[in-house]
Amino acid sequence: MALNRKIAYIELTTGDIETKPIPVKVRNMFLGGRGLDMYLMYNHIKPGVDPLGSDNVAFVSAGVLGGTLASASARTHIGGKSPLTGFVGSANMGGFFAPELRWAGFDHLVIKGKAENPVYLWIQNNEIEIRDAKHIWGKTVHETQEIIREELGDRDIKILTIGPAGENLVRFANVMTGIKDAAGRSGMGALLGSKNLKAIAVRGTMDIKLERPEEALQYNKKVIEQITSAKVSQTQGKLGTPFIWGATNTQGLVRVNNFQLNQLEDADEVEAEAIDKVAVGMAGCFGCQVHCRSKYVIPEGDYAGVYDEGPEYTSQGAWAAEPGCRSLNNILVCNHLVNIYGLDTLETGSLISWVMELYEKGILTDEDTGGLDLRFGNEEAVIEMIHRIAKREGLGDILAEGPLRAAEKIGKDSIKYLVHVKGMSNLHSDERPTPGLALGIATASRGSDHLRSRPAIDLYHLPKQVLRNIYSQPVPYDGPVTSDYRDYEGKAWQVFWQETCYEAVDCLGICKFHTVFLGASLPSFEEWSKLLYYNTGLELSPLDIWTIAERAYNMERLFNIREGLTREDDWLVDRYFDEPTSVGIPGVRGKTIDRDKLKNMIDEYYEHHGWDEQGVPRLETLQRLGIENEPSHIL
Amino acid sequence: MGISINIHPNLRHLTNEQDVVQVNGNTVGQCLEQLVDQFPGVKSGLFAKDGTLLDYVTVYVNDESAYPEELARSVHDSDELYIVMMIAGG
Numbered sequence: 001m002a003l004n005r006k007i008a009y010i011e012l013t014t015g016d017i018e019t020k021p022i023p024v025k026v027r028n029m030f031l032g033g034r035g036l037d038m039y040l041m042y043n044h045i046k047p048g049v050d051p052l053g054s055d056n057v058a059f060v061s062a063g064v065l066g067g068t069l070a071s072a073s074a075r076t077h078i079g080g081k082s083p084l085t086g087f088v089g090s091a092n093m094g095g096f097f098a099p100e101l102r103w104a105g106f107d108h109l110v111i112k113g114k115a116e117n118p119v120y121l122w123i124q125n126n127e128i129e130i131r132d133a134k135h136i137w138g139k140t141v142h143e144t145q146e147i148i149r150e151e152l153g154d155r156d157i158k159i160l161t162i163g164p165a166g167e168n169l170v171r172f173a174n175v176m177t178g179i180k181d182a183a184g185r186s187g188m189g190a191l192l193g194s195k196n197l198k199a200i201a202v203r204g205t206m207d208i209k210l211e212r213p214e215e216a217l218q219y220n221k222k223v224i225e226q227i228t229s230a231k232v233s234q235t236q237g238k239l240g241t242p243f244i245w246g247a248t249n250t251q252g253l254v255r256v257n258n259f260q261l262n263q264l265e266d267a268d269e270v271e272a273e274a275i276d277k278v279a280v281g282m283a284g285c286f287g288c289q290v291h292c293r294s295k296y297v298i299p300e301g302d303y304a305g306v307y308d309e310g311p312e313y314t315s316q317g318a319w320a321a322e323p324g325c326r327s328l329n330n331i332l333v334c335n336h337l338v339n340i341y342g343l344d345t346l347e348t349g350s351l352i353s354w355v356m357e358l359y360e361k362g363i364l365t366d367e368d369t370g371g372l373d374l375r376f377g378n379e380e381a382v383i384e385m386i387h388r389i390a391k392r393e394g395l396g397d398i399l400a401e402g403p404l405r406a407a408e409k410i411g412k413d414s415i416k417y418l419v420h421v422k423g424m425s426n427l428h429s430d431e432r433p434t435p436g437l438a439l440g441i442a443t444a445s446r447g448s449d450h451l452r453s454r455p456a457i458d459l460y461h462l463p464k465q466v467l468r469n470i471y472s473q474p475v476p477y478d479g480p481v482t483s484d485y486r487d488y489e490g491k492a493w494q495v496f497w498q499e500t501c502y503e504a505v506d507c508l509g510i511c512k513f514h515t516v517f518l519g520a521s522l523p524s525f526e527e528w529s530k531l532l533y534y535n536t537g538l539e540l541s542p543l544d545i546w547t548i549a550e551r552a553y554n555m556e557r558l559f560n561i562r563e564g565l566t567r568e569d570d571w572l573v574d575r576y577f578d579e580p581t582s583v584g585i586p587g588v589r590g591k592t593i594d595r596d597k598l599k600n601m602i603d604e605y606y607e608h609h610g611w612d613e614q615g616v617p618r619l620e621t622l623q624r625l626g627i628e629n630e631p632s633h634i635l
Numbered sequence: 636m637g638i639s640i641n642i643h644p645n646l647r648h649l650t651n652e653q654d655v656v657q658v659n660g661n662t663v664g665q666c667l668e669q670l671v672d673q674f675p676g677v678k679s680g681l682f683a684k685d686g687t688l689l690d691y692v693t694v695y696v697n698d699e700s701a702y703p704e705e706l707a708r709s710v711h712d713s714d715e716l717y718i719v720m721m722i723a724g725g
Binding site for chain 1: 643644645690691693695697700702703715717718721723724725
């Protein structure tokens with residue numbers, strides 16, 4: 001059956017491995033994926049541990065629908081205490097790893113201790129072996145996967161790995177799988193690197209027995225039709241996530257030259273259509289019909305002829321808007337470099353653009369940069385900085401420590417120009433004209449982030465009744481809704497709702513692009529309830545799934561509070577309040593976030609959660625969710 | 636009566652800041668043509684060179700998406716159209 005996959009506890013210091021079943025009671029509390037990982041994190045990570053010390057614990061998991069007939073049930077979750085923020089570390093990637101892990105008999109890996117020498121895990125049909133990885137230490141993400149497949153003699157092995165950045169403990173290093181699928185936020189690659197764990201290879205041939213296979217097949221076909229018939233899915237399948245660049249840049253909703261402008265002029269080569277011209281096709285993840293990932297060959301320069309995949313919208317921002325660059329080739333090269341080094345494209349691009357602003361303001365000198373001319377638009381300097389960060393050389397070594405530690409080392413008011421929340425850099429989006437999106441990044445549990453709670457459809461201008469239909473299910477809501485993204489009212493509920501929605505899909509293991517993140521007609525709690533029932537036999541109503549997601553999010557909040565988070569951490573840097581947007585369409589020009597209104601939104605957001613005015617879950621909230629006695633150490 | 640077109644905030648600087656524009660027509664396409672007649676600047680914000688709606692633009696008729704018919708979708712007196720821009724991703 002679909003629920004008989006196990007948890008494996010792997011102690012790298014001693015080599016001990018233990019496996020346990022996952023009780024249905026725990027499934028009903030947390031499902032799997034990110035949700036169950038949060039339970040495990042709160043139970044297995046002792047308060048105050050060094051995120052790069054052997055006491056931190058790494059968690060790798062599939063969602064409860066992973067590898068079933070549910071559409072795009074491909075997501076792998078990686079968790080642990082973040083080396084970047086010191087709070088919840090949590091990142092999620094597509095590809096093919098999670099289904100293979102389930103077919104090999106496991107849903108969750110709990111990885112403790114530290115190997116004496118570099119190792120990788122080889123998992124095959126209920127067996128786990130710790131193998132020497134000295135020969136692949138230092139290899140890139142792409143090389144590592146090739147070498148492991150070669151030595152194990154099976155091209156169908158799926159691998160997650162860190163690159164040199166993770167080995168070098170760059171605090172925003174990724175865990176990667178395939179060519180470009182990245183668990184790319186909060187430094188989970190550094191966590192694996194700190195354990196001398198280079199990679200996990202998995203091959204499984206153990207079928208997942210679906211509870212009601214015929215109904216699962218029929219219902220999933222219906223859901224696929226629901227997804228593929230939406231215009232937004234079809235556009236994504238044609239152009240990938242870059243399709244939104246043209247609109248957001250035209251409006252003035254992107255950060256340019258770090259945070260000094262909000263629109264990149266003369267940027268034709270950054271457009272999705274320009275990327276499409278060099279694309280050689282589109283790729284997709286397991287069980288997905290959308291195929292939103294471009295495949296490309298770098299057309300010119302030092303890397304001409306090199307194959308890679310992407311770039312995503314995030315990389316258009318990281319390698320064009322933020323550092324003020326404009327060539328397509330630069331975007332493709334930078335995207336390739338962060339993929340092979342295993343770096344968070346978003347964090348890396350944001351930090352490089354930050355030091356470019358510091359350089360132009362005279363806070364950093366040629367001596368500080370090792371002679372590198374870090375003026376905005378210098379594409380060669382941007383590429384060189386990626387190498388230096390991954391290898392921890394010179395200024396790159398300072399940036400590899402992440403935003404707050406780097407600002408402390410650089411000093412001299414450098415922190416004034418940093419764009420972060422909780423010590424994690426923001427996407428290249430500019431939220432000054434969009435209060436709902438600003439609230440989302442201010443409160444997201446893993447730091448500034450667009451995939452934790454962003455009410456992206458707030459930008460759409462959907463009819464109010466459509467919004468009300470979305471936001472009043474599965475829990476009733478009769479408060480305000482507004483179709484105008486510039487409004488403040490009703491946005492606290494939107495953020496709370498989307499946050500719970502994204503937590504739910506991360507427990508299920510399906511892709512956010514197949515949800516109301518992207519479109520009003522895409523699947524939501526009602527569909528997930530049926531998918532769960534037909535595929536796994538779990539009888540959970542839409543409201544039950546909502547409650548599970550709420551429970552898991554409260555575990556994240558408890559984890560963060562235990563690590564010292566306070567209300568002050570749910571806030572934006574001063575630039576959002578004090579520096580108005582200067583360009584873009586009239587409706588977004590001259591915008592800042594209003595401090596008092598943001599404070600009120602946060603109060604309301606806490607209230608929706610059942611948290612007190614300091615953002616601490618009230619006892620009755622924890623009791624309602626059945627987690628008042630955590631850590632309970634059931635697993 | 637006629638048909639109301641609710642203008643996306645990103646296009647209102649092209650409609651003299653009007654958030655609702657009144658038009659007449661039997662299809663979404665005819666209504667948008669009338670909108671462009673009144674405010675020619677909105678054309679490039681709605682249409683691709685081949686005359687179809689841009690990849691990230693769609694229209695809701697009352698509370699329903701007009702896709703896939705889109706421009707051919709029939710409308711009736713007192714219907715409300717919403718210009719929607721699908722600008723989400725990551």
